[in-house]
Amino acid sequence: MKGNDPVAAFFDQLPDTHKRHFQGRASGASFNFQKRLTLACELGGASSGRLLDCAAGTGEITCALLKSGRFDHATVVDVSAAMLQSAKELVMSQIKNAEVEFVQSDIFDFKPADPRFDLILCLGLIAHTGRLDILLPHLKSMLTPHGRIILQTTLTDHLGTRVVRALTSRTELARRGYRISWFSQRNISEACDRAGLRILESRRHSLAFPFGDRLWARANFQLESRFKQWASRHGADAIYLLGAG
Numbered sequence: 001m002k003g004n005d006p007v008a009a010f011f012d013q014l015p016d017t018h019k020r021h022f023q024g025r026a027s028g029a030s031f032n033f034q035k036r037l038t039l040a041c042e043l044g045g046a047s048s049g050r051l052l053d054c055a056a057g058t059g060e061i062t063c064a065l066l067k068s069g070r071f072d073h074a075t076v077v078d079v080s081a082a083m084l085q086s087a088k089e090l091v092m093s094q095i096k097n098a099e100v101e102f103v104q105s106d107i108f109d110f111k112p113a114d115p116r117f118d119l120i121l122c123l124g125l126i127a128h129t130g131r132l133d134i135l136l137p138h139l140k141s142m143l144t145p146h147g148r149i150i151l152q153t154t155l156t157d158h159l160g161t162r163v164v165r166a167l168t169s170r171t172e173l174a175r176r177g178y179r180i181s182w183f184s185q186r187n188i189s190e191a192c193d194r195a196g197l198r199i200l201e202s203r204r205h206s207l208a209f210p211f212g213d214r215l216w217a218r219a220n221f222q223l224e225s226r227f228k229q230w231a232s233r234h235g236a237d238a239i240y241l242l243g244a245g
């Protein structure tokens with residue numbers, strides 16, 4: 001990791017906020033992070049063995065997958081020391097049936113001694129990194145022959161995403177010190193093709209009413225809940241199950 005990495009510096013401020021998204025019914029963000037966890041467990045349901053989480057955040061989703069008992073080893077990576085520490089506290093307190101190692105690293109620089117993973121989680125990452133054409137081949141190089149990647153992105157195919165992008169690009173750049181990367185379904189499927197990865201399954205969620213959490217966060221949770229059926233077909237967030245074989 002470079003010492004002045006603005007992404008790491010931004011997420012170093014965020015563990016408490018991020019953790020809250022996995023508890024309760026306070027906002028549209030909490031609805032959607034909890035949904036992300038459920039869908040990641042669903043898509044990872046046929047995997048077992050060795051798990052890599054390449055941007056674990058505060059570790060709730062890593063932990064949920066490990067609780068299945070199907071993984072005997074996990075490598076938990078994050079570029080932010082504070083996020084990784086929070087993930088470590090959670091995972092060490094809840095998981096007793098797997099060997100778990102924690103690595104503070106930019107995933108682009110991560111070169112494990114044993115690069116054979118049966119499942120790689122890549123959730124909430126690519127908006128902060130871009131460079132799919134480097135990332136996907138790198139992740140593929142760490143997969144076992146029948147290994148799987150679970151990749152999440154917010155999609156610009158969704159009108160709400162385009163509205164938010166148009167209205168917040170400049171303020172977000174000033175707030176974060178780096179530019180958010182945006183992807184359409186087509187960007188993802190073309191990058192997968194170039195990397196030699198197939199989209200085996202996908203799920204959609206998130207109504208993503210623009211600025212809903214800023215207007216009235218609790219009501220936005222209810223709105224997300226009420227429109228979950230619609231969002232499962234047209235939602236702003238997509239989670240893909242990818243495989244090479």
Ligand SMILES: C[S@@+](CC[C@H](N)C(=O)[O-])C[C@H]1O[C@@H](n2cnc3c(N)ncnc32)[C@H](O)[C@@H]1O
Pocket residue numbers: 007008011033036054055056057058061077078079080083105106107108122123124125128129
């Ligand atoms: C929005 S959080 C998502 C956390 C978790 N995967 C989830 O879905 O709840 C994004 C995480 O990616 C990490 N991150 C950003 N860029 C990274 C990089 N290049 N390598 C590893 N982790 C990175 C951040 O520190 C942060 O913890």
